Amino acid sequence: MPVTECRVIYTTVPEGKILQAESQKSRCYKSTDEYLPRFYVVSVLHPGSESYLNDEKRNLPTESNLEIQKLDQEVQLLILDLSKEHRSRSHSNDVMLMSTVCLRAENIRKKLRRQGVKGPKPTMFFGNTGEMKRIQQELKIVQMQDANNYLSTLFPHLLLWRETYGPVFIYSTVALEILHVSDPELVKDIGHCTPSELGKPNYLKRSHKALFGGGLFTPNIDEWAYQRKIITPEFFMDKIKGMIELIGDATAPLLESWESILDNAGGSREIAVDDYLRKLSADVIARLRQLQKAVSQQDALVGLSAFWKYLPTRAIREIRKLEEKVQLLILDVIKEHNNSTDNDLLRVIIDGAQGCHLQGRDAEDFIVSNCKGMYFAGHGTTEATMIWCLMLLAAHPEWQEHARAEAAEITMVIQETLRLYPPASKMMREALTDVKIGGLDVPRGMIIQVARSMLHQDKDAWGDADKFRPDRFANGVAAACRSAHIYMPFGHGPRTCIGQNLAMVELKVVLAHLLSRFAFTPSPRYQHAPVFRLTIEPGFGMPLMVTKL
Template identity: 65%
Template sequence: MFDWNTSSPPSSSMPPRMESLLLLILALLLCLALFCLCNILWLRPEKIRKRLRRQGVKGPKPTLLDGNTKEMKRIRHELKPMKKQDSNNYISTLFPHILVWKETYGSVFLYSSGGREILHVSQPDMVKDIGHWTPSELGKPNYLKKTRKALLGGGLFTVNGDEWAYQRKTMAPEFFMDKIKGMIQLIEDATAPLLEAWDNILDSAGGSTEIVVDDYVRNISADVIARACFGSSFAKGEEIFCMLRKLQKAISQQDAFVGLSALWKHLPTKSNREIRNLVERVRLLILELAKDNVNENGAENVATHNGLLRAIIKGSHGGGHGGTAEDFIVGNCKTIYFAGHESTAVTAIWCLMLLAKHPEWQERARVDVLEVCHARSTLDVDALHRLKILTMVIQETLRLYPPASLMMREALTDIKIGDLDVPRGTIVQVTRSMLHLDKEAWGPDADEFRPGRFANGVAGACKPAHMYTPFGLGSRTCIGQNLAMTELKVVLARLLSRFAFSLSPTYRHAPVFRLTIEPEFGMPLVVKKL
């Protein structure tokens, strides 16, 4: 029998000196990791805070891990019973902390979201200065490139510097007005199914009934992007649009986690797995679409309207982008698919709500449309240019409900805004809704729907004119604004000439922030056939 008590223990395979060295290396790595974490969460932000505070910038005092996120939640909770959603001023509902801090600290203040120092600016001259800096100096925040990657890839909306310049040069010519002229018939074709569907619904309902308009309008806008930019119908791209809509909702829910809780996005949760699955499916569908654009011999299939897709594919082979050809194609197609149809669709939805709520302006716009479009089977650029009242209505809608309510930039180098020296790494935030509702710029009726303020254009509507920024500011102005305005005019003109609208008793006015500002409970309208 073996004597287990007297048997010698197994000898260590590692010499004591080597073991001590390994423990020392691990300790050094741990210290380095802790220093990096401390630098990200406190040292670097505190350096930014000190430089700005020395110049008189004030703001709420942050905590180490959460910044001011707990205070943001507290403000929302305390003001919740006081919230009223019956007006066009929804800032107090969606961004109450911004209003509280502006009242406390002034038009320029600093707050933290945990590792990120955010300089909020609403002073007109400083807003103007923001538009003067180039995307290499004041660009899109690097964290947005990561948090929006699932939805926008590495497309034009998220890149900076030379990469941004290359992508814009690649795509911008496809949105020049001479190209938009040829897309008007496509917009008419995309609108026709909605007109026919509503005619059938109203005929069956005796000429008037409630219709929830959201999905109908989104389908038109999606079809326009599919036809005009990619040479395909909405039916072919429907799966892409549906998955991007799911991604939009999922990512907007994740954006509620700020500060350290943003680490939640990297955990293997059911929601994160679903997002990764959607991202991969969208990627494969877009690459299949790009492949269909090229025949077996490698030559392009020249469709009537897929110039943007061809430009993106051609641009993917150039040396001006920082990734692979596939990433370039997927990122920019996702950007156009999402931003090109979502922002236009949500603007049309709010426009219909405002016209339904203000029948006097609805009638004025209808008279305008019937006078210009009488006996025209197809609209053209000249007719659209003459729709003065409808243009004013759209401009006023974009003022009250800009699709992207927050404009975020990051100082990529030390810059100067007004008299303020802004250090590198500072996030500069502008709340568009706050600019658009500023009573000093727009007058005491800034909260009200009054399209007549645009009778003499933007310059006559507010002073200074740069306080109106629905399509962006400076060099990063949206390249698709010509297409968006053309689409809105065609769709609304056709709807107003066929139908009358009033608010449904079931409508609940509740704007919600889901990367764009949209009605939380949909847009039910009572539609009457004329």
């Protein structure tokens, strides 16, 4: 069969080795550049093959394809630059990570295909990231002002692939093979897995290290167990009850600020409520907010996460600069706290650092990492939920009146808000060993993705899933939907968020204070455009009309 097209991809597999991937064949040839200690992989595509047809689509001059081609060129130049640095090094271990990752990924896909798991066919260099971008552009739907179903805007590729391949499918970001699961029974089995079977993905430790450090949210097995053991008692209900007055005191400046603004405006005016809720934060949280945005912008390069953080880009420099500022701010807080006799969470973290040498950790790193995690989880996610609560109550005045009159109604409003806008829209786990989930044998290293947002808006489970109906929780979570375990705003299984009780109490107290003094209605300037920045947030802020009661 005649060769139609050849593509050159830089990698380092043994010379002459043949790679077989269904209809695509590749042979390696040694580089002619004496300073490039690598081999070329020449891909031969045949007319009519799926790879050839996909490549035809990728050659169309669309905006997304041009962007991918530009990135492809940048990465190839990067590899050539790295090869020059390699001149003085030994060639004995010169095996590039890309080839290992690609071959291992193909083995994982084969194991799952034998069990009936399907998915979109990946390309060698970009996996399915090019197709994801193409789908997002082709299927992007304008978000309606009153539409709570944002999945078609943020994650259209997941919706399309679920429709095409079923509730369980596999896709690739080159560095990661991701098993997407939205089958309720398999999700239930995932919750039964032990922490030694399923843990937090290792790639998060690298890609989100600046934001989370090595705190409670990223370690696995022994290190996770140690941190959870020392921190969990601080989130028992008897401790949280003692924080209610503190939460009320922290809310007072916000209430006074809004009352002053409204008094000067005749009792009613538009307020950007998201800005004010974020201004409640201290300098540490403000810097973490900047870090969150910077880190979330790198998620498009998740397939290259093994080395994207080493690229000398402006974004990477910004992340490192912010990381240093956050660390200095946290260390200043710790120094002040060392002179205090308060027996609080920060004291527990500081005391816990004395035993962190057992985990091979530096004491200062242990403290800073856990403070980062607590700041982000304790404030960032609660803040996002509060903002969506106010938006939904402004759009549904009848429920605003119910919540203002009955404390029990506030709880239902919060639960429904967490269903429609869970702060963390995806739950990611990594198989730390070969594990069986339902009838599926999942190989070690597989990334398992459970999209909370998809489960929370599953019409088979919830009925009118895209409607704001807090009364569905009138008899508790168990009666709210067909399968209670698919409601998971705080996670699922052994690694459920330890701060969920504190988050619920904080949301209830702050919302009760706000509703007792103010009424909220939609602003004509509000644009409903949820975006994904590690959490689900309003894309253009949250301006609301606020009236003093």
